[in-house]
Amino acid sequence: MKYRALKELILTRTREFYREPEAVFWVYVFPVLLMGGLGVAFPGDSDKEIRVNVVEGPRAETVATRLSAAKNIRVERVDPETARQRHAAGKVELIVEAADDGYRYLYDPTRTGAEAIKIRVNDLLQSAEGRKDPVATKDVPITETGSRYVDWLIPGILGMNIMGGGMWGLGFVTVDLRMRKLLKRFVATPMRRGEFLFALVASRLFFLIPETVAVLLIGHFLFGLEIRGSVGAVALLSLVGSLAFAGIGLLVASRTDKIETVSGLINLVMLPMWLVSGIFFASERFPDKVQPLIQALPLTQLNNSLRAVILEGRTLSAQWMPLSILAAYGAVSFFAALRIFQWK
Amino acid sequence: MTPLAIRTKNLVKRYSRDVLAVDGLDLEVRQGECFGLLGPNGAGKTTSIEILEGILRPTSGEVEVLGHAWGKNDRQLRQKIGITLQETRLSEKLTVLETLRLFRSFYQAGIEPEKAIELVDLGEKTRARVGKLSGGQRQRLAVACAIVGDPKLLFLDEPTTGLDPQSRRQIWDILRRFRQEGRTILLTTHYMDEAERLCDRVAIVDHGRVIALGSPSELIASLGGEHVVELAVGDANGNPSRPAGLPSEEELRTLPGVSGVHVNGSEIQLTTSKPHVVLPPLIEKLEGNEGVLAALAIRHASLEDVFVKLTGRHLKEGEASP
Numbered sequence: 001m002k003y004r005a006l007k008e009l010i011l012t013r014t015r016e017f018y019r020e021p022e023a024v025f026w027v028y029v030f031p032v033l034l035m036g037g038l039g040v041a042f043p044g045d046s047d048k049e050i051r052v053n054v055v056e057g058p059r060a061e062t063v064a065t066r067l068s069a070a071k072n073i074r075v076e077r078v079d080p081e082t083a084r085q086r087h088a089a090g091k092v093e094l095i096v097e098a099a100d101d102g103y104r105y106l107y108d109p110t111r112t113g114a115e116a117i118k119i120r121v122n123d124l125l126q127s128a129e130g131r132k133d134p135v136a137t138k139d140v141p142i143t144e145t146g147s148r149y150v151d152w153l154i155p156g157i158l159g160m161n162i163m164g165g166g167m168w169g170l171g172f173v174t175v176d177l178r179m180r181k182l183l184k185r186f187v188a189t190p191m192r193r194g195e196f197l198f199a200l201v202a203s204r205l206f207f208l209i210p211e212t213v214a215v216l217l218i219g220h221f222l223f224g225l226e227i228r229g230s231v232g233a234v235a236l237l238s239l240v241g242s243l244a245f246a247g248i249g250l251l252v253a254s255r256t257d258k259i260e261t262v263s264g265l266i267n268l269v270m271l272p273m274w275l276v277s278g279i280f281f282a283s284e285r286f287p288d289k290v291q292p293l294i295q296a297l298p299l300t301q302l303n304n305s306l307r308a309v310i311l312e313g314r315t316l317s318a319q320w321m322p323l324s325i326l327a328a329y330g331a332v333s334f335f336a337a338l339r340i341f342q343w344k
Numbered sequence: 345m346t347p348l349a350i351r352t353k354n355l356v357k358r359y360s361r362d363v364l365a366v367d368g369l370d371l372e373v374r375q376g377e378c379f380g381l382l383g384p385n386g387a388g389k390t391t392s393i394e395i396l397e398g399i400l401r402p403t404s405g406e407v408e409v410l411g412h413a414w415g416k417n418d419r420q421l422r423q424k425i426g427i428t429l430q431e432t433r434l435s436e437k438l439t440v441l442e443t444l445r446l447f448r449s450f451y452q453a454g455i456e457p458e459k460a461i462e463l464v465d466l467g468e469k470t471r472a473r474v475g476k477l478s479g480g481q482r483q484r485l486a487v488a489c490a491i492v493g494d495p496k497l498l499f500l501d502e503p504t505t506g507l508d509p510q511s512r513r514q515i516w517d518i519l520r521r522f523r524q525e526g527r528t529i530l531l532t533t534h535y536m537d538e539a540e541r542l543c544d545r546v547a548i549v550d551h552g553r554v555i556a557l558g559s560p561s562e563l564i565a566s567l568g569g570e571h572v573v574e575l576a577v578g579d580a581n582g583n584p585s586r587p588a589g590l591p592s593e594e595e596l597r598t599l600p601g602v603s604g605v606h607v608n609g610s611e612i613q614l615t616t617s618k619p620h621v622v623l624p625p626l627i628e629k630l631e632g633n634e635g636v637l638a639a640l641a642i643r644h645a646s647l648e649d650v651f652v653k654l655t656g657r658h659l660k661e662g663e664a665s666p
Contacts, residue, residue, distance in 0.1 A: 008449035012438065019437035180433035188399055188429070189493070190422040191450040344399065 009199030166245025228313030436475030480511025568603030
């Protein structure tokens, strides 16, 4: 049978993985815990309480009473020192100082949502003083699934997992095999080297399926995430993305025989992508000048296309570009690794 | 004459300007024999065997294995050889059977994995994880991985190093059976008893060169006597020392029947074929010098003595610093 060795190699790798409790933990349980943590930080409803401190003074009581009457605002009257400390610790979003000649708002405008909170508090206080809006307004909140931050986040987590799984999975295993002199033992047999490396990459797919399904299921049941595009498209994107990162992981580990070295290299490769490839915040935040560079990164391509399919319901035919970029990353790194691979 | 399984000519391996691991090795291993490379640690045995296995490239020289040179059709050649490396840690998470299935899958032809397990007496451990095996069992599994491709030629690098006596005997039995089927074995060892019991011919290697070659009995016979008289001399209280009572090497050499002398501190080793002739005048000499006999033994000469005679050192000397 022509592919018997390939089959045995893939089977071996899969067995080794599933019999290693720690590996299973990091690949499956860790993302679940991460998602759970996000569930606490971003509950499904938008009724998040605003925390405002009013500094003690002549008009503090009036201000506090007025704010307390509003929905979802927790007000406390404290001395200036305590207010500052709480703000520095992130426990309070806004500090109000009520002097005789007017109000002073103390807040950090670079903090997410701080500006909006200030505007809301100001509106409340101004209208309590008798301000009339020249034009009638009405608030219509959009809480539809698919447009919340957590919806945006889940495809990014999926992409991050695919990257980490491929890089650590291939990088660690390769160096471990080299340290144990098993690579040397294998090349002393008639085994085909390409087949061996391909089996390492291909076995990633077996781990990928439960990993991806886990993230999406939790997203669905905990956060009500809906996949608007086709599940098949998500599967194909995950698969090609996984192969790309497995290839890169293999390349990173192709010549080193120390776990420390390979850990450093993997982190070095992944760190920029964690930052700029749109896991926790959009990569569009970075200046236009560096955008071509960011767009050339595999994780950016994977995250963008996962979001396009999951959130916007784009079809696979619109994703041929990211798919080819990811496939190219996989193929180039795989063959480069095969060329420079250190077997002994 | 039997065809050759391995032939090397003027094999050299230089790792750097100062490190010359193999220094002009000439070997001829016949088909069907068990051939041993015996030498202390650092003698270049592993480098030599890895060149023969096609894992390392020699700096210069010729290698022919089963009539082929390494470098073309290597996979074809690998189909016919089996190896165990000095150190391989097989995957602990796999079972014995799974490990052998994997290795078997690399070979076009071979024996059933179950058969290989049986040949190395691991039948009871077929479904046990490798991580649960003892050192000896792991080594037998390594041998099973080497023979599962049904090789004509088996390479073993220090197959019993670090094993207990019983495990060593088990490995020897496996190798003897393999050899009885007319196959060739090349092994390295720094145990002289292993070489003596297992090998048809032995090349004693030191500093990357062959310094003696022949069957164990031929090599021992080259000492000029098959007995070794060992004695230690002490002071008046019997404590080992190097007292004035010790006869000089020259004096010992001129004793009747002595064919070789090795003095190491307070210990003397004499090679002879007639211990009964050597002993009386020797003891007389000690008496005359007022030396006290602290220990005396007569034993059969071994390959160790051959090595000592050729190099002035013991095989095990390198052992403390692996």
